[in-house]
Amino acid sequence: MTIGQPDSTVGVQDHPASAEPVRPATVAHGKSPLRIAMDRLRKDNVAVICAVIILFFILVAVFAPLLSKIEGQDFGTFHPDLVDEYGYPTIGLTPDHWFSVEPKTGRDNFARWVYGARPSLIVAFSATVFGTIVGVVMGLLAGFLGGWVDRVISWIIDFVLSLPYLLFAIALVPIVESMRGGSFNLTPEEQASTRFFVLIFVLSFFGWAGLARIIRGEVLSLREREFVLAAKAIGVPTRQVLFKELLPNLVAPIVISASLSLPAYVTLEAGLSFLGVGLVEPIPSWGQTIANATNWFKADPIYLWLPVVGITALVLALALLGDSIRDAFDPKTRR
Amino acid sequence: MQWKRITAVAAGVMLAVAACGSPSSNSGNEAGGSGDLGGAQVKAIDATAKGPAKEIDGAKKGGTVTVLSDVTPDTFDPTNIYYTDGNQIGKLIYRALTQYKLDPASGKPTLVPDLAEDLGTKSADGLSWTFKLKKGIKYQDGSPVTAADFAYSIKRSFAHDLYDAGPTYQIQFFKDGDKYKGPYASGDNYAGVETPDDSTLVIHLAKKFDDLPFYAAFPMFTPIPKAKDTKKNYEQRPMTTGPYQVTSYTPGTELKLAKNPNWDPNTDPVRYQYPDGWDFKFAQDTIKAQRQVLASAGPDANALNYSNLDVSLLPEVKDQSQLVKGPGPCTQMYTMDARKIPLEVRKLIAKAHPTDSWRKVAGLNPSDSPPASTILPPAVPGFEKYELPGLTGTGKGAEDDAVAAEVKSELAKLGKSNFELSWYYSIDDKISTQVTQLRKQVYEKAGFKVRAIGVPKAKLRTFVGDQNAPVNIGKTPAGWCSDWPSGTSWFPVLFKSDAIELGNSVGQLQDKALDAEIDRVSAMTPDEQLKEWSKVDKMILEKYLPVVPLYYTGTNSPVGKNIGHAVNDMTQGLPEFTSIYLKQP
Numbered sequence: 001m002t003i004g005q006p007d008s009t010v011g012v013q014d015h016p017a018s019a020e021p022v023r024p025a026t027v028a029h030g031k032s033p034l035r036i037a038m039d040r041l042r043k044d045n046v047a048v049i050c051a052v053i054i055l056f057f058i059l060v061a062v063f064a065p066l067l068s069k070i071e072g073q074d075f076g077t078f079h080p081d082l083v084d085e086y087g088y089p090t091i092g093l094t095p096d097h098w099f100s101v102e103p104k105t106g107r108d109n110f111a112r113w114v115y116g117a118r119p120s121l122i123v124a125f126s127a128t129v130f131g132t133i134v135g136v137v138m139g140l141l142a143g144f145l146g147g148w149v150d151r152v153i154s155w156i157i158d159f160v161l162s163l164p165y166l167l168f169a170i171a172l173v174p175i176v177e178s179m180r181g182g183s184f185n186l187t188p189e190e191q192a193s194t195r196f197f198v199l200i201f202v203l204s205f206f207g208w209a210g211l212a213r214i215i216r217g218e219v220l221s222l223r224e225r226e227f228v229l230a231a232k233a234i235g236v237p238t239r240q241v242l243f244k245e246l247l248p249n250l251v252a253p254i255v256i257s258a259s260l261s262l263p264a265y266v267t268l269e270a271g272l273s274f275l276g277v278g279l280v281e282p283i284p285s286w287g288q289t290i291a292n293a294t295n296w297f298k299a300d301p302i303y304l305w306l307p308v309v310g311i312t313a314l315v316l317a318l319a320l321l322g323d324s325i326r327d328a329f330d331p332k333t334r335r
Numbered sequence: 336m337q338w339k340r341i342t343a344v345a346a347g348v349m350l351a352v353a354a355c356g357s358p359s360s361n362s363g364n365e366a367g368g369s370g371d372l373g374g375a376q377v378k379a380i381d382a383t384a385k386g387p388a389k390e391i392d393g394a395k396k397g398g399t400v401t402v403l404s405d406v407t408p409d410t411f412d413p414t415n416i417y418y419t420d421g422n423q424i425g426k427l428i429y430r431a432l433t434q435y436k437l438d439p440a441s442g443k444p445t446l447v448p449d450l451a452e453d454l455g456t457k458s459a460d461g462l463s464w465t466f467k468l469k470k471g472i473k474y475q476d477g478s479p480v481t482a483a484d485f486a487y488s489i490k491r492s493f494a495h496d497l498y499d500a501g502p503t504y505q506i507q508f509f510k511d512g513d514k515y516k517g518p519y520a521s522g523d524n525y526a527g528v529e530t531p532d533d534s535t536l537v538i539h540l541a542k543k544f545d546d547l548p549f550y551a552a553f554p555m556f557t558p559i560p561k562a563k564d565t566k567k568n569y570e571q572r573p574m575t576t577g578p579y580q581v582t583s584y585t586p587g588t589e590l591k592l593a594k595n596p597n598w599d600p601n602t603d604p605v606r607y608q609y610p611d612g613w614d615f616k617f618a619q620d621t622i623k624a625q626r627q628v629l630a631s632a633g634p635d636a637n638a639l640n641y642s643n644l645d646v647s648l649l650p651e652v653k654d655q656s657q658l659v660k661g662p663g664p665c666t667q668m669y670t671m672d673a674r675k676i677p678l679e680v681r682k683l684i685a686k687a688h689p690t691d692s693w694r695k696v697a698g699l700n701p702s703d704s705p706p707a708s709t710i711l712p713p714a715v716p717g718f719e720k721y722e723l724p725g726l727t728g729t730g731k732g733a734e735d736d737a738v739a740a741e742v743k744s745e746l747a748k749l750g751k752s753n754f755e756l757s758w759y760y761s762i763d764d765k766i767s768t769q770v771t772q773l774r775k776q777v778y779e780k781a782g783f784k785v786r787a788i789g790v791p792k793a794k795l796r797t798f799v800g801d802q803n804a805p806v807n808i809g810k811t812p813a814g815w816c817s818d819w820p821s822g823t824s825w826f827p828v829l830f831k832s833d834a835i836e837l838g839n840s841v842g843q844l845q846d847k848a849l850d851a852e853i854d855r856v857s858a859m860t861p862d863e864q865l866k867e868w869s870k871v872d873k874m875i876l877e878k879y880l881p882v883v884p885l886y887y888t889g890t891n892s893p894v895g896k897n898i899g900h901a902v903n904d905m906t907q908g909l910p911e912f913t914s915i916y917l918k919q920p
Contacts (some may be wrong), residue, residue: 076772076776077776078692078772078773078776080689080692080695080696080773081734083695085694085701086700086701087646087647087695103647104695104696104698104769105695105696105769105773106695174791186788187786187788187789188760188762188768188771188772188775188787188789276763280762280763280768281765281772282768282772288765292765295622295645296647298647298650299647299650
């Protein structure tokens with residue numbers, strides 16, 4: 001069992017066995033590691049602020065239709081009458097268009113911004129969830145079962161890690177398109193959604209292997225421990241050993257890995273869209289907007305600042321929160 | 336025979352042309368009026384022009400001009416040049432039989448003799464052309480130019496498998512053009528060219544090709560001595576007759592030119608030799624290069640960029656004289672397949688087209704893409720501006736609720752409610768996808784059904800270029816550039832019934848009356864044609880409406896502050912290089 005700081009409430013007693021330790025009445029006995037980590041997080045100001053920021057973006061994404069309805073605009077409607085003949089917006093921040101409009105097309109910046117939060121978060125969260133589940137299951141199986149199962153899974157992990165994800169992201173699109181009703185026959189919406197799902201798939205497919213390797217390592221060391229041996233000895237089924245005995249001890253690496261991969265996926269999605277191999281019109285996304293807006297920066301800075309601020313704040317909050325979670329779960333952290 | 340090329344600067348299509356009147360029978364008639372876009376030209380050719388070209392006021396000699404180019408010409412082999420920028424750079428180093436001289440005041444081109452004494456003399460049957468050649472012309476190394484060199488370069492152009500990017504009219508029109516495969520494969524015996532003496536070149540044709548003097552302005556007609564021909568490596572050390580010679584050429588990266596000491600200005604009615612040298616740097620980043628040229632800091636003041644200014648850089652233009660502006664040789668159009676869309680529906684499509692908004696979404700700059708109301712662009716002699724109601728290259732179309740409702744009810748009256756419009760667009764091109772979204776929104780509002788099919792950019796040309804593609808809108812050629820400034824490089828090739836088979840039909844018209852009218856005008860002399868083509872132009876839009884004219888391509892390229900006499904060459908849609916000088920060399 002790990003040792004917390006002397007005044008902490010970790011279940012190890014630094015008192016003589018005969019004496020009942022004196023605890024404040026409000027503190028519960030024998031907290032789980034998760035509970036301890038949560039307590040530490042709650043006291044961490046940075047973590048709380050970051051969580052609030054992330055919650056804000058999640059709410060923006062969830063209520064994007066409502067927010068743009070309040071503004072009275074929609075992300076796809078062209079307003080070329082609001083840009084001059086050179087493509088520059090003729091309006092600033094107005095009650096109708098809170099953040100002005102896009103150059104050339106005159107689409108509403110605010111609506112595109114709130115809708116732009118959606119693909120970032122959806123892609124990042126689904127890729128993380130998928131990658132974590134697959135990674136954990138594969139890691140558990142490989143580590144616990146050993147033998148040929150371990151060798152096969154380890155080989156697959158090495159194989160996946162050796163594949164170039166950028167090439168995959170580019171190459172998969174036409175393949176999936178031709179599976180969906182033949183290539184060169186899809187509407188813009190169908191093409192955009194194809195790109196969307198391909199992107200989620202690519203990110204998840206390349207995300208699980210790293211975690212699986214970590215979990216496998218952990219399991220290898222855990223499975224020789226007495227409580228696992230004891231469970232096996234009294235005939236607990238393998239599935240139960242895996243998920244009841246081993247999994248709870250793996251919460252820390254899993255949570256840390258997930259919380260650190262979230263910001264990575266947000267950046268990747270924006271980066272791929274920026275490069276033109278991620279999301280495409282008509283799905284609004286921050287990465288695409290940034291790619292477009294760099295040319296207009298001098299004349300129309302707000303067009304670039306909106307998605308940049310969005311991505312920066314979201315990624316920074318996710319990354320700092322991930323760091324805090326890692327610290328909170330790490331027993332060696334002294335505070 | 337057809338050639339489709341996106342030129343380096345403007346989207347354009349070049350192609351073979353049917354024959355028409357003889358340039359050497361110039362009647363000197365003053366023809367054509369003028370419009371505010373440049374107006375029409377009164378005289379297309381001048382067989383008597385002599386060198387030297389009149390000095391430019393205030394021009395100074397010396398210095399090196401740097402060209403920072405974001406596009407990379409694929410070749411500088413005279414036989415292989417076909418893109419407009421290759422032509423324009425080629426004009427500095429290669430002289431051909433004829434050349435265009437730009438009017439100092441209006442900038443309008445006139446065809447003048449270059450290395451030939453005249454613009455060619457046609458035989459009675461129209462199947463032989465005799466060019467008298469200037470005497471005493473030398474290459475840069477001092478060796479004399481002979482008539483045999485002209486004959487050899489023409490023979491060389493038939494090696495089209497080797498020079499596959501070059502123009503191909505000779506294969507179509509010259510004698511035995513379909514059989515002769517160039518000097519490497521078929522030997523030197525070719526019946527299509529003859530050199531009776533050392534200052535005479537005779538070209539024999541298989542069929543009448545009265546635009547030959549215009550065609551003879553292509554760099555393909557520069558002399559090439561057989562002994563110096565190194566095939567594909569010739570562009571490294573070409574024999575030059577123009578005011579400059581090649582000192583070094585790194586394909587895709589850099590071309591350096593220095594003065595040609597053996598160029599004699601007294602024989603050249605067109606070119607000058609003001610700067611000491613030229614330094615072309617290719618494959619630059621567009622926005623970066625254009626910013627550099629506009630800022631003109633240090634050596635960048637001697638630089639220019641020949642692409643049209645990116646619209647997002649407009650606020651950075653402090654000095655309007657840093658932009659070379661003027662008309663180009665192309666018109667862009669919104670094409671409709673007349674075989675699939677009835678005329679009444681075509682009219683409604685034109686009425687509903689949101690041209691104003693489309694221009695903004697497509698990022699068109701008003702100063703280099705003026706709205707088009709005709710098929711011929713202003714740069715073509717004989718252009719006469721007219722505007723038909725609703726076809727002005729402007730207008731809100733069905734974005735206007737009233738128009739949308741009207742179009743919708745008209746469609747219902749015709750029994751064509753939910754008429755399906757279909758077109759291809761490029762899925763990985765932002766402008767293309769945004770334009771498609773805009774048109775979709777507007778046409779659906781006007782009661783049409785829209786099926787837009789996304790294809791990869793690299794494949795788009797193949798799809799839209801198929802005359803029988805299963806779509807009814809936007810087939811190419813959707814933009815057309817003149818190969819030479821004459822209506823004969825437009826109407827006979829674009830609107831006659833046989834154009835469908837040749838793969839170059841605009842609107843896929845099949846109308847006997849229109850064919851007959853085009854043939855009638857084609858048979859006239861060039862000066863008679865000047866007025867007539869504009870009438871044909873108007874008739875096509877009035878009676879057939881196969882296209883909605885969108886805009887004329889123009890020039891709007893940035894030049895450094897030290898560049899003098901940067902004028903537009905409307906035959907190429909690029910700045911004219913040969914007359915440029917440095918204000919402070």
